[in-house]
Amino acid sequence: MTEPLTEQQQPSPSSAAAPSAAPASPVKQHKVRTHGRYWEIDAARGICLIGMVIFHTIFLMGIFHIISTDFWEQFICMDLVFPGSNFQLIHLGTSIFVLICGFSLVLRQRRMEGMSKKAYNIAVIRRALQVFLFGVLFAVVGSILIYFFIGDGIYMMFDFLMMMGISMVLALPFIRFGKWACIPAVIFIILGFVLSTIQGPLYLMPLGILPGDYLPRDFFPIFPWMGIMLLGFAIGSVLYPKGERRFKVPDPNRFLRVLAKIGTYPLRIYVLHIPVIAILLFIICAVAELFGCHIGGIF
Secondary structure (H helix, E strand, O other): OOHHHHHHHHHHHHHHHHHHHHHHHHHHHHHHOOOOOOHHHHHHHHHHHHHHHHHHHHHHHHHHOOOOOOOHHHHOEOOOOOOOOEEEHHHHHHHHHHHHHHHHHHHHHOOOOOOOOHHHHHHHHHHHHHHHHHHHHHHHHHHHHHHHHOOHHHHHHOHHHHHHHHHHHHHHHHHHHHHHHHHHHHHHHHHHHOOOOOOOHHHHHHOOEEEOOOOOEEEOOOHHHHHHHHHHHHHHHOOOOHHOOOOOOOOOOOHHHHHHHHOOOOOHHHHHHHHHHHHHHHHHHHHHOOOOOOOOOOO
């Protein structure tokens, strides 16, 4: 940063020779992608976001009684491992998304490598708090919609964003283990399956312990999901050490670039897509009602 100023202030031949090596510094910084992104990670996140939008569109159409969601609920909630495993198709897409979040913790750590550990922790906690508060807002709004349009008494009490916010903070002590974070990750994943078999009071719900057969909507307990996030961090530490790829990927085509662009705004899309879809469905139902075509149970 200092050499280019010296070159401008002293443009003599002798001084011009000295700063000739100065451009090497910014080129090197660009090479390690200090502030860059990797398109393959953003594209994978973009695919997850599109799947999420499709799922919530179907969910909202069911809430507004526009379509019957029985078939879709059976398909999305189908057990992928064995009957009763409670690992469903929706959890597969969510697992990929949480793994990518673990990757992001690696890349954030590397981008802030020149800063203190405290600064890194504060940045993560600030982001986690933002995510958690949006999760609280979603739980409140979603539960209100469920009360008025479904009325079955099964509400959103500890949703995906609330889990993500808390898990990001709880994962901080394990980040120093790098690739060996896979060990606590596996322990937490196993712990999650064990806790899901235990019944207990409702205040233990964030850990995965529920009273009886009660299962809130959009329920994502800390265990095993924090373990999946740590697993993503461990894998990211191997594949992207010091923020650099350890493998080669081809340049993305136009379709992959679009997916990557979508994947760069995960929180904005997550926060905005449900109210936008709900408003569009409301407008469609209202316009259809004006023309004498009754759609859904809104009006």
